[in-house]
Amino acid sequence: MRFFVATLLAAASILAPVVGYAESADVEATIQKVDAKNLSIVLDDGKSYHAPHDFDFTGxxxxxKVIxxxxxxxxxxxxxxxxxxxxSNFGKTA
Known part of the structure; x- marks a missing residue:
């Protein structure tokens, strides 16, 4: 039984970094560029964010400014x- 528990703990410690591999976060920034063809946007933080295929780029x-x-x-x-x-065009008249 001790061997089983030790093996289980060893396996858990090896697999633990895999769980942290995909990190979720959020950012509030202003869009600099939209590239709907390549499914990406660039924010004023200088970073590119990739969208899934069914992403709606409307607006x-x-x-x-987005989160x-x-x-x-x-x-x-x-x-x-x-x-x-x-x-950016909120409240402006043509």
């Missing part, structure tokens, strides 16, 4: 969700 353009919820996988920031905080 996203340079100057829009991006993302997961970092293999060094890439992958968007999980995005909220528009402030639109």
């Amino acid at each position: 996203l353009e340079a100057g829009v 991006v919820f993302y997961t970092e996988v293999d060094g890439k920031r992958v968007i999980n969700d995005l909220d528009i905080v402030h639109h």
